Amino acid sequence: MENGKVGARIRTFREKAELSPADLAERTGLDITFIKAIEDDDLYPSLQPLVKIARALGVRLGTFMDDQVSRDPLVVRQSQRREELTMHHTGKDEPALRFHSLGRGKSDRHMEPFYIEILPESAEDASLSSHEGEEFIVVISGKVAIRYGQETTVLEEGDSAYFNSIVPHHVGAAGDEPAKIYAVLYFPE
Structure with missing residues (x-):
């Protein structure tokens, strides 16, 4: 989409x-x-x-992001992933994050799974955000900086983080190279 x-x-x-x-x-x-x-x-x-x-x-x-309803189990082949959402920093033309939904089409889901490309530009605007729910991320490649409240942690390939997203946080690339993660966001009803 x-x-x-x-x-x-x-x-x-x-x-x-x-x-x-x-x-x-x-x-x-x-x-x-x-x-x-x-x-x-x-x-x-x-x-x-x-x-x-x-x-x-x-x-x-x-x-x-949904445009169809599927049967269980929902299978998303890597070759069929599509960039569905890019997030830009205010006033910037280049994207900072590229989201690929891995749950699109499962209309009864309670989690939002994503494959996310985090570009180095993501570090330029490290403003914190918060929302009800939880987040779980796994770093596939590159390095990711997670600022969680006052604490910053750098994750490398294979590392994961699971946190309450009500605490102000920011997830961005650590360094000058892009990073890739799998993320699952849970938003309570």
Whole structure:
């Protein structure tokens, strides 16, 4: 799915809920210009705003990426993975993160599994985010810096981290090389 479809889906769910952009901004605590940028300009600075929008609209985060329903078990072949979402830092053209959903199509899921390419640009904006739930990541290649509250830990290939995501955190590349991780995010209902 192209990035532009995510913004269009958010708009569709907002309109189905009979909410204006101002209503959604009020429910999420996000600025109305930010809401409009997500819908119109495909702006994705972090997962935190998307989680807030999903909660305000009463849908799962994955709803914005799903385009089909599958049978169990859902199998995603490596050759069939598609970049579904890129996150940019405000004012930057180059992406900092590239997300590939590994759960797209499983409509009854309770976790959001991703394969994520973390580019060195991710370290430029180390702003912390938080949301209800938990995260589990495994580093496949490169080095990843996790800032969790006041503590920073560098993970290398094969290392993993499991943490409560309500604590402000940031996950970015450590150094000048990209990193690749598998991540599973859990958002309680």
